[in-house]
Amino acid sequence: VSIGIKCAPGVVGPAEADIDFDIIKNDNDTFTVKYTPPGPGRYTIMVLFASQEIPISPFHIKVDPSHDANKVKAEGPGLNRTGVEVGKPTHFTVFTKGAGKAKL
Secondary structure, X not given: OOOXXXXXXXXXXXXXXXXXXXXXEOOOOOEEEEEOOOOOEEEEEEOEEOOEEOOOOOEEEEEOOOOOHHXXXXXXXXXXXXXXXXXXXXXXXXXXXXXXXXXX
């Protein structure tokens, strides 16, 4: 049983921002730390235990930009506003270049 443990991660990122951490004590002497990066860029995460940095900390991570649906376009005969023919195969193409990572 761990009593009086301080588990305090800190983050240094591309922008000055306070990042909220949820620290959840698990039943097996471990902690789960949840956070949401405020924006894209490279971050340094420092993990402290009893006010001391743990071995192999800090951790360097890359946060990719989120998706931008405004950069996606779709075109082709399958999207013809005047209609398509019943029983006749058709198609269209979705262009996602520069829109980020997301499911279609």
